[in-house]
Amino acid sequence: MEILESIILILSLLIIANIVSHYFVSIPPSLLQIAAGILAALFMHVKVYVDTEWFLLAFIAPILFNDGNNFPKRELWKLKGPILGNAIVLVIISTLVGGVFVKFLIPSLPWATAFTLVAVLSPTDPIAVQSIAKKAHIPDKLMHLISGESLINDASGLICFKYGVAATVTGMFSLKDATIDFFHISIIGALVGAIMIWIFNGIRLYLINQGVDDSILHAIIQIIIPFIIYYIAEDVFDVSGVVAVVIAGILNISSSRNMSAFTPEIQLVTSRTWDLVVYVLNGIVFVLLGIEIPFAMEELIHNDNINTFLATILAFAIWIMLVVIRFLWSYIYSTFSKNGDRKITLWSKTRFYDCLMSGISGVRGAVTMVGVLSLPMTIKGGAPFPSRTLLLFVASAVIIFSLLGATILIPLLTKNSAPVAYRGNTFVSDESLNDDNEGESTTTVEFTQNEASRLILEKTIKKLRAEMDEGDTAVYSSVIAEYLYDIRNLGTQNRNSQVLTHQISKRRVKGKKDAELWDICFNCELEAIEELYENNEISSDSYDIATRKIAKYKKEIVHRRYNATVEFFLGYLRRTYLQIKRWIYRSVKSDGIKQMNQDSIKISIAGAKRALTKLQELNQSDNDEFADNLIYIFQRHYEDRLELLQGRYRGRSPQFNSDRMALEVKALSYQRAFVQDMLEQGKISKLTANELRQNINYSEEVMNIDVE
Template sequence: MIDNALHENILLVLGLLFAMLLLVMLGQKLRISYPIFLVLAGLALSFVPGLPLIVIDPDLIFLIFLPPLLYQAAWETSWQDFWRWKRPITLLAFGLVFFTSTIVAYVSRAMIPGFTLPLGFLLGGIISPPDAVAATSVLKGVKVPRRVTSILEGESLINDASSLIVFRFALAAVVSGTFVLHDAATTFVLVSTLGLAIGLVVAYGFYLIHRYLPTTPSINTLLTFIAPYVMYLLAEEFHYSGVLAVVSGGLLLSHKSHRVFDADTRLQANSVWASVGFALNGLVFILIGLELPIAVQGLGDYSLKEAITYGLIISVIIILIRLVWMFPAAFVPRWLFRSIRTHETSPGWKGPVIIGWAGMRGVVSLASALSVPLLLSNGQEFPQRNLILFITFVVILVTLVFQGLTLPAIIRLTGIADQEERMPTDAQEAGIRLRLRRVALAHMDLHYSPDMQKNELIKALQQRMLAEAQRTGNLLEALDYDETKRQALQRYHQVLLDVLRVQREELFVLRHEDVFEEEMLRHQEAQLDLDEAKISHMPH
């Protein structure tokens, strides 16, 4: 017999998943970004009479949800773009987080009765990091410069780490009653550096497994799910940054994936990760909305009106802080360093405005607020815990819903277009395809010239690349399988797979040249994967 509590929990999870899918489809119909729609729907569901209160264990989010979501984001991030815009990404992910936490700390101490400075830093660390999924989801389907999306994606990868470090130091200060800036700064560097190192070491270990052990596509896919948990848990076990471990490890494995994954693995892993990532994100956003009753019930000495007022004021402050930060961060380095003016185009005013308005809070902020302990080490109640949780909920709601719904309109009002110095999408695709065909033809001329004279199938392959003729798969289906033609077919498979390998290596070279966008290179890699999969599954 299944335990009743377990039975109810399984039904609840399945019910939430099904409700999430229906709500996402409805949101698509209404053209509302799904994180926004799910939070609003969860908020509405929380008022349904008889619906049980859903209490989220913060460890559930930090341990189950956070590692795979960060790993997926790191895997899909272009290392070239990340490194190209490392300066603005660092200023946002570290500088803005610390600046926001400091301003929130002093404002909340001055505004809220009984709020201390360590509590203010605790709140600031909780609400300082924008949510990665919310921003990218809202920006989908809206034309913005690649610079904007690259900076937002890069910021979201590492701002969770900096905010969680601020949160930990502030929490320790509240619990112990002491805070030493020098010790905190030293610990911050140690926690960050060793977190990065652990992630890289673990990632390299998984790289060796993928490359040298006899894996299958299913094994490889499962290993990609195990990897982020190993990185996160190992770093956290030694009290280092698990977030930075997952990010650094994910970037490394993504960068080396072309050397260890075959076409079947990439196709399978991409499909599985897309579904799992979508489910995890959807569940978290709907759970955010369902947490409202818990946040309201725990206000204690504060009235609902007072708590809402504090939450709205702090929401406005963090929105203004981000907007104010953007312009000095964008232009002061250009004024100070000639090399930046030489190598980077001016961001103008439109890009900073859009990046500044895309600071929507979400999953990590809620998990951090919920992880504040109920009691201090001496057994007393943790001061202001319930108010911190409620303010966090208001900030998430205001930034996610208000900024998320208005961001597309602001993008349209600014009239921003794709101002990158790169060629248009269709030209990029044509350029990549031309480059791949040229390297394939050169490789065939150098290594398979005799085969092209004797083997009609290989000759047909050359003609297809020269004239973009009918796909060779159709020719293969018309073959009669006598021994001579079977040997010719096997040789054809060998040549074509070798040509595809050379083209994939050329894609790796193109990534380092930083001429084409990562999205277009991934698209061409997927095409090569499909061609290889078709050949690999044909009878030999």
């Protein structure tokens, strides 16, 4: 009963603090959550005892998994040098230098305990600084760096913290054993995380493939993944659960990116469920921090060796030390890195301010608090953990100082404030939306959902085409093309439910006509390969690989037949193999591999163009051997391949993407108006209207998720 009461109380404090934060927007919510916990401890005498194992499992696993899942992978790869430097080298330097500094400030503190304190202070918290970033113009590159390093320094810092705690508890420490063990638990932990998330991704995709698209079910599966991975890594394999969940988060199939297999409803529900979970967990951690501070202060008051005022000064000095170390590291790294002209400029005012902002932006937060609250009460032999109260108070105070420092100093350094963007739109229906209704029969006809969807898309396209002359033609064309494809999919579903309308695959052949059309397309690709080889545009090795691959595909289409489950998992294994192969190729910079990659792109482009030409001839001929919708699906397959290979979308500017997003939102507002118009005219039922509105809302929310 006490556990339930404590949970209800902490959640109530969290709610109150976040409501107050809406009236004091200049104060980070985390500070108000800490204040709520302090007030509860002072006036309600709330005391919460934390168990190390379950606390790490309950808070670390989901928070780090979500951070890894949401971080943009492309930015993670681009900034891999600075991120690894900050997350590993800076953590080691901070732990060593900071440990010596803490030992100098507090001579009575054991060496192991001093290093333990600095290790738990090394992880940074991007969530704490993001609320400040909304009001101050922090450069995107700096935010990506802070977010990226937090993924890895949470792991490296907490592993160092565990060794420090173990050395304090047992009184024994071996640098050699610790180094070997560090690499063992890190590498094996990463492998466990990668394999486990690969299994979970396969299960989720298989469920979708079998038609199990319950959004709540998929959200629950997503939520339990980090807990299972952390538990298996820690208790079954005895490796780092922290590293496992970080790697799993990075490799997880994001519900809002790169996964068209998931419906907009699944994407939306999963994303919002994760928002709720992380929102609550982060808030609980800061409330617990506030609850612990008064009790730590009370014990410090009765401590003859150190008082509260002196402990506060020590915490402030440690925070300044961490900022200085981070600033110096950032300045030195940026000075000597990426100097292609080999000219080193020791002083730069811009670099100075950027590195100073980087130092101040290293805010400590939830992960630091989770670690320090997990400190054991006793050491080997039953004696109390050395200066546990002092460590808890100093860590809490450093978190508060880092939050206050970032809140006050970052806006001063940026010298401007950016408006906070709120969700929603203010598009209002135009009077001209109903112009195309003139001349229509007044007879009431109730459409099915598919028929209504098709009509709404057609009207939206007509409206966008009418506006095209007044806007960016390329933006309008890209949005209209997507709607045309959606209309064609709806038409294909109505005419022939047996034909797949999603992306086709060389390994997914459902009928004789599919196989015959694939055979025609493969012959076209072979003709293109022969022409390239005869013109000496590709090497003999590339020619042999391409022809063998197509011959293998043709043989499989004729002779191999699997049931749906076997086919799915074989395809999943093949995609995994190809992805690993691409990663290896990307990391090996040999001229031969580069040449083969270039030849492969040439072959794919030439083959797709030749196949498209043949498909267009078939579509325009009077031959009824193949259905138009089947030919169209094959055309879409090769068009998508060309768009990808030719980089048709890669060169688009941020302004283009912004304009396209605005137009997509505007088009959705037109669709809402058309739904209401059809409902008022009695062309659709209220149930159909609600279904259509819900689909529009899901599409809009998914766009918002991608922006975030």
